Amino acid sequence: MKKSRLEAINISRSFQKGTQSIPVLKEINLRAEPGEVVVIRGKSGAGKSVLLWILSGLDNPDSGRVVFDGLELNSLGNSQRAELRRSRLGIIFQNFNLIGSWTAYENVEIALRNSKLSPLEKSKRINRILSELGLSDRLQNLPAELSIGQQQRVAIARTLATNPELILADEPTGDVDPETGAEIIEMLLTPVKAGKAGLIVATHGNFPLEIATRVYTLDNGVLIPFKLASTPHLQS
Numbered sequence: 618m619k620k621s622r623l624e625a626i627n628i629s630r631s632f633q634k635g636t637q638s639i640p641v642l643k644e645i646n647l648r649a650e651p652g653e654v655v656v657i658r659g660k661s662g663a664g665k666s667v668l669l670w671i672l673s674g675l676d677n678p679d680s681g682r683v684v685f686d687g688l689e690l691n692s693l694g695n696s697q698r699a700e701l702r703r704s705r706l707g708i709i710f711q712n713f714n715l716i717g718s719w720t721a722y723e724n725v726e727i728a729l730r731n732s733k734l735s736p737l738e739k740s741k742r743i744n745r746i747l748s749e750l751g752l753s754d755r756l757q758n759l760p761a762e763l764s765i766g767q768q769q770r771v772a773i774a775r776t777l778a779t780n781p782e783l784i785l786a787d788e789p790t791g792d793v794d795p796e797t798g799a800e801i802i803e804m805l806l807t808p809v810k811a812g813k814a815g816l817i818v819a820t821h822g823n824f825p826l827e828i829a830t831r832v833y834t835l836d837n838g839v840l841i842p843f844k845l846a847s848t849p850h851l852q853s
């Protein structure tokens with residue numbers, strides 16, 4: 618099996634406020650590969666989103682490296698990074714990043730714009746994923762006509778549509794009821810259990826830690842391994 622491992626090596630990132638430099642990430646080391654679920658816990662403002670942006674090449678670290686499947690993100694240009702995100706990484710943002718004037722269907726379709734699938738295959742895939750997420754009767758609705766949880770599911774459908782090798786999810790179950798949360802987790806875990814994708818999740822704490830391969834707490838800029846009471850495992 619091809620191992621598309623992501624590795625972050627000694628990542629540091631600070632932000633400037635006036636003359637003051639505020640460190641958000643301090644020499645973070647992290648890895649994830651297909652079949653693994655890596656959870657990053659942390660309070661609001663701990664730097665979880667900043668870390669996910671850096672891991673997906675949306676932001677640059679001040680120092681350190683991110684390597685995905687042998688590719689150094691730092692040395693890729695913007696268009697190469699965008700292509701990597703489009704074709705191999707799946708990012709679920711905290712604010713969903715849906716396009717307001719497009720329907721649920723169109724918001725998922727955009728992820729497949731460069732795919733080699735035929736129009737029929739594309740449409741079958743979009744319909745299947747949206748219906749698996751319980752949105753078959755919302756295909757033609759705009760984001761503003763959907764509940765927050767439904768918008769979140771459209772964002773997840775858009776991410777899963779391209780069969781990414783690594784999924785980076787910022788609070789994927791943040792704004793939904795427990796039942797919907799469980800469905801979202803099941804959808805995210807399907808490619809992970811099949812060994813096709815790795816999953817990195819950032820959470821305040823409402824993600825079930827027992828399904829994680831590794832859990833960390835991001836505290837004061839440092840990533841600290843978090844030990845679960847029982848042995849973590851991924852049910853298949």
Ligand SMILES: Nc1ncnc2c1ncn2[C@@H]1O[C@H](COP(=O)(O)OP(=O)(O)OP(=O)(O)O)[C@@H](O)[C@H]1O
Binds near residue numbers: 664
């Ligand atoms: N562009 C920026 N300029 C200055 N400071 C920033 C910038 N982006 C993030 N920060 C700061 O970095 C810190 C970490 O923010 P981040 O959004 O990563 O936190 P988080 O752990 O994801 O929080 P939450 O769980 O509330 O989303 C915050 O103090 C934030 O103000």
